Amino acid sequence: MKLISFLAMLSVYMLLWACHQPAPRVQNAAAMQAQESDTMSHINIALNQLASRVDPVCGMNLNEGSIADTALIGGKIYGYCNSGCKEEDLKQRSSKKK
Numbered sequence: 892m893k894l895i896s897f898l899a900m901l902s903v904y905m906l907l908w909a910c911h912q913p914a915p916r917v918q919n920a921a922a923m924q925a926q927e928s929d930t931m932s933h934i935n936i937a938l939n940q941l942a943s944r945v946d947p948v949c950g951m952n953l954n955e956g957s958i959a960d961t962a963l964i965g966g967k968i969y970g971y972c973n974s975g976c977k978e979e980d981l982k983q984r985s986s987k988k989k
């Protein structure tokens with residue numbers, strides 16, 4: 892019976908995480924690690940917050956969950972498929988500036 896209540900708690904926890912509502916307490920280290928690695932590989936940002944739904948460097952279509960990095964440029968948020976694209980974009984923009 893304990894296993895069932897644990898699974899129930901786990902699914903509630905995952906539902907909360909899916910809704911981007913941080914759980915009030917992290918109850919075990921495994922959950923904490925999963926959370927950390929998720930933030931490192933993906934950024935939770937809604938597509939409608941982005942200035943463009945396409946990576947400005949490589950032209951890849953961005954989906955929620957595939958955005959690895961973002962940059963705030965001129966008050967607009969741009970999303971990138973990886974941090975290399977972000978660096979490339981920042982480099983290009985700064986070299987275009989006069």
Ligand SMILES: [Zn+2]
Binds near residue numbers: 948949950972973
């Ligand atoms: Zn890219």
